[in-house]
Amino acid sequence: MLMCLKCGGIAYRNSYFGTVTCQSCGWKVSIKEYEELENQRKEVSEMNDKFQVDYLDKNGAIKVISDQDEKQTYTKEEVLNSVIWGDALKVLKKMPEEIFDMVFIDPPYFLQLPKKELRRWTVKTVVEGVDDDWDKFSSFEEYDDFIRNLLTEVKRVMKPNATIWLIATYHSIFRIGKIMQDLGYWILNDIIWVKTNPMPNWLGVRFTNATETLIWAVKDKSSKKYTFNKDYAKQFGVGKIGANVWVLPLCNGKERLKDEKRKKIHSTQKPIELLKRVILTSTNEGDLILDPVAGVGTTGYVAKALKRNFVMIEINSKYVEWIKKRFEKSLRITDKPRVSERRINQYFNLENNS
Numbered sequence: 001m002l003m004c005l006k007c008g009g010i011a012y013r014n015s016y017f018g019t020v021t022c023q024s025c026g027w028k029v030s031i032k033e034y035e036e037l038e039n040q041r042k043e044v045s046e047m048n049d050k051f052q053v054d055y056l057d058k059n060g061a062i063k064v065i066s067d068q069d070e071k072q073t074y075t076k077e078e079v080l081n082s083v084i085w086g087d088a089l090k091v092l093k094k095m096p097e098e099i100f101d102m103v104f105i106d107p108p109y110f111l112q113l114p115k116k117e118l119r120r121w122t123v124k125t126v127v128e129g130v131d132d133d134w135d136k137f138s139s140f141e142e143y144d145d146f147i148r149n150l151l152t153e154v155k156r157v158m159k160p161n162a163t164i165w166l167i168a169t170y171h172s173i174f175r176i177g178k179i180m181q182d183l184g185y186w187i188l189n190d191i192i193w194v195k196t197n198p199m200p201n202w203l204g205v206r207f208t209n210a211t212e213t214l215i216w217a218v219k220d221k222s223s224k225k226y227t228f229n230k231d232y233a234k235q236f237g238v239g240k241i242g243a244n245v246w247v248l249p250l251c252n253g254k255e256r257l258k259d260e261k262r263k264k265i266h267s268t269q270k271p272i273e274l275l276k277r278v279i280l281t282s283t284n285e286g287d288l289i290l291d292p293v294a295g296v297g298t299t300g301y302v303a304k305a306l307k308r309n310f311v312m313i314e315i316n317s318k319y320v321e322w323i324k325k326r327f328e329k330s331l332r333i334t335d336k337p338r339v340s341e342r343r344i345n346q347y348f349n350l351e352n353n354s
């Protein structure tokens with residue numbers, strides 16, 4: 001008798017067919033796959049136990065709060081400028097309503113990558129994609145439910161004139177947009193982030209995907225007095241009118257957090273420059289920003305450097321630990337775009353057009 005790793009019910013091993021099947025939810029995997037998943041689960045649970053003891057830290061450069069089931073509510077003061085280690089869907093329910101001026105959400109992508117290794121066609125090295133457990137959902141329905149629940153909780157904690165940003169690739173942005181509209185959010189813009197250093201389509205079977213889309217919205221159509229710093233928007237957008245296209249590289253170089261073996265800590269760490277643009281265009285100093293799926297904490301890190309307040313939530317203890325480390329080194333930041341207009345023009349070959 002085994003534990004079902006999907007619903008926690010009772011699962012049975014069938015050595016003849018080489019499978020494990022759950023009697024409650026019908027989940028079925030090969031014995032080999034079950035053993036791999038079980039090993040991963042044990043590793044995470046051991047790490048979490050250790051974390052529970054080591055990191056209830058309030059004295060570091062960032063307040064780290066470990067969410068507990070017994071904790072029923074949080075005050076704004078309790079969570080101000082902290083990262084909460086916990087499940088956003090539970091933690092948000094405990095927060096007071098209408099406290100945030102802006103929300104940035106970089107949710108799981110649900111990339112649905114094939115299980116087999118993807119190798120670069122020419123050099124034959126393995127492509128490091130996003131294959132993390134946090135990006136896995138069993139179906140579109142399960143993914144949609146997660147996004148819908150998250151956006152419902154978030155809406156409650158947004159001030160009436162707050163704005164919200166959601167970033168995703170073509171895998172999920174259309175679903176997210178529909179869910180937002182169904183929930184009554186009113187879309188103000190989409191911003192196309194053009195990456196100057198995208199991962200090529202190694203197999204040469206599709207266009208290289210060099211963009212991500214950011215949706216920028218208000219809670220509902222009647223929200224009018226939201227913050228929009230148009231001078232920054234003009235400065236950051238492409239061309240003289242500051243169009244809704246931002247050209248900047250993926251997070252790399254010294255900015256990219258890596259472990260001692262030079263392996264990336266987080267597969268989707270966002271560039272500081274991207275968050276800088278989001279924060280400067282849609283908030284003012286002293287505002288309170290929420291990131292409920294914080295990863296390695298880019299939103300709070302940039303918010304702090306730009307004199308904004310923040311609250312972050314992240315479910316994975318390893319990332320929370322890295323947020324803590326990251327905040328020990330303060331960030332120096334300017335409000336000028338890091339990618340110059342000249343480089344943007346070069347990129348689009350527009351130099352001689354003006």
Ligand SMILES: C[S@@+](CC[C@H](N)C(=O)[O-])C[C@H]1O[C@@H](n2cnc3c(N)ncnc32)[C@H](O)[C@@H]1O
Binds near residue numbers: 089106109269293299
């Ligand atoms: C796309 S990443 C965010 C990356 C982040 N913007 C950065 O720059 O590091 C999404 C994150 O959501 C976290 N996550 C997934 N489900 C969650 C949940 N229910 N509550 C809190 N965090 C969650 C994952 O662990 C992952 O780190």
